[in-house]
Amino acid sequence: MKYYIIAGEASGDLHASNLMKELKKLDQEADFRYWGGDLMASQGGTLVRHYRDTAYMGVWEVLINLKSIFRNLNDCREDILRYRPDVVILVDYPGFNLRIAKFAHHHGFRVFYYISPKIWAWNTRRVKRIKKWVDKMFTILPFETDFFAKHNVPVVYSGNPILDAIHDRANKNETREEFLNRHQLPEQPIIALLPGSRKQEIERLLPDMLAIKNYFPEHQFIIAGAPAFQLDYYKQFFSSGEVKVLFNETYSLLEHSAAALVTSGTATLEAALLNCPQVVCYKMWGGAITNFIAKKIIIKVPYISLVNLIAGKQVVTELFQIDMTREALKNELEKIIYDTSYRQKMLAEYDRLRQIMGEPGCSHKTATLMWESIVSE
Template identity: 30%
Template sequence: MIKNLREVRPGTRFRGFGGERMQAAGCQLDYELTQLAVVGFVEVAPKLREFFRVADVASDVFDKRPPSAVVLVDFPGFNWHIAKRAKQRGIPVFYYLPPQLWAWGSWRVKKLKRYVDHVFCNLPFEADWYAERNVSSEYVGHPFFDEVADQELDSRFVSSQRQRSGGLRVAVLPGSRSREVNHIWPMQLEIIRELARRHPTAKFSVACLRANHKEYCQRLLCEADRRLPIEFHVGKTSEIAEAADCALMKSGSTSLEMMARGTPTVVVYHVGRLMYSIAKTLTDIKEFSLPNIIAGKTIMPEFLAVGSTTQAVEQATAAMDRLLSDRDERDAQRRQLQKVYQSVGGTGASRRTALRINALLDGEANQDDANLARAA
């Protein structure tokens, strides 16, 4: 987004909260926000004080050097506070990758209407949902597809994955957050053990985001697991997905990459009983994987473990077994994924959003000029 805004609005300066990639794009970081990445109340509660402290940093920035606009990306629990502070000071607020209010907590749309001037929607049905609730919004596409299209794969690694395997290749994605990996990998390891027994020629490549995730996954291997046809890699998620015949993954945005690459996938997730009880009262959807939500039906089989993992592990194992046993099953899911991708998978979301933000800001500037002229 920063790169695109620089192109359409040369000379623009950026500051905010984010990570090293934003900083590399030219953003002055007021806080390294990636260290506060959390999911669910259990993770949020211990960091509440720090969240409010960082929000106060935003207030100080807004008071001393008010920006022309505030662009929020995802992270609604924190960004509500940033939006409120910006709105109180008359700063335009735009939301890119907005919270999925249509999925859960739909009453929060009242808060969004108070604090956000315009929403850039990433899923085709979102704009209609917001419009029905009188929220200024438009559909621009999903930036994840830009990343997939622009990413240069390590072709040598992809080739080595394909050549090394004598049987089917299975990509295993345990997640990007340590807490998730701690819950999901033990489930996936159980599934791998059984699949390796049923399909002795299958090969499993585990895509870890960080070195400490790889170390954790390897520590859980028992002596008997040393004979499993399994490899661990760091920073090769896209290559592993590209080379795979099918995938076993944790629920998350990477499911969109699986869809873009046409990789048949089974999805697993785990929540505690308390969190599940709370979520049931807030949720308005049946599926939790984005390709399934977009399609309005189950394409990627998905299995949620609530407390005990036994049933979800058994069900996911059966679904993976079908993919590994039946090429027609894999091809059928691949065709469905490609069909959905063709309907939503266009690139240029961030570029379109940058152009619209530029136009909206110019429109406000022109309106201010007109008001001054009338006053004169």
């Protein structure tokens, strides 16, 4: 079978790579062509475009890069027609992937969507497009499944791929002492900084995260480096020797940290599953204007973090837009570190979250469901 897969960011690259690994076990002749990243490339096939060259965040960045976006869309459409896959598998990344879904459907290609766009949070009208253009939706959150079923979209809940990634992580049995020795780190407790995988996220959030470092002299601040960037990129944000950046170590870093400052997204759920208390951060272009529009018009759910959405209540504090200030960040981190009752309550809610999420096996289950759907038609 020929599989054309499109992932537009680091988390999509991770989950798509795990899906590819499982598809290869089922399909000995699997041939992959994809838009994604290094993890997908490690599974073989042909990488057409890396996500670091296609990801744009926020209204302003999209507007000033429209020419590049449209060129990428046209390149992708032409590439699909040349390749003629048995199935097009779209992984999140809705701004780009919904346009490709329409194109692929109209040209007679089977379309699967793995990891739903968050249309239940904003722009719920997109569900009508998904119903028209997507043959089957594979969701990773139970409440997403209910949402699509209500709108008569063919949907299957296949568990959550983060559980697989965490279960199969490198150095999972490593002690804190071994982790510190491996990276030549001092004994100080760690504050992990996860400023995101996109340039716009990092440049908006990392300076604020680093600005509160002096309030916590007994802790060491360590940045989880995104795979699309090099160390030199991060060095512009701090003085030499002041902070360490670790690449390909996010899970180990979270596991051995006292707390984390996390950009809203998949990483919030990863931190919770690894039992790391956290503050959720998010800031876009536009300040108070964007804050008003987002809260009053666009966002249709009460929370922005997956942790709170899955739990159905506030488990972690979310500092969104105008609330994302250095003072607020400092105050919340102080509570997490020094208020034992506050910290233990969060960790107890993490236990409940893990029970809701269930066991690993999502990638295998999703690959099996996709394979069976293809060969049965």
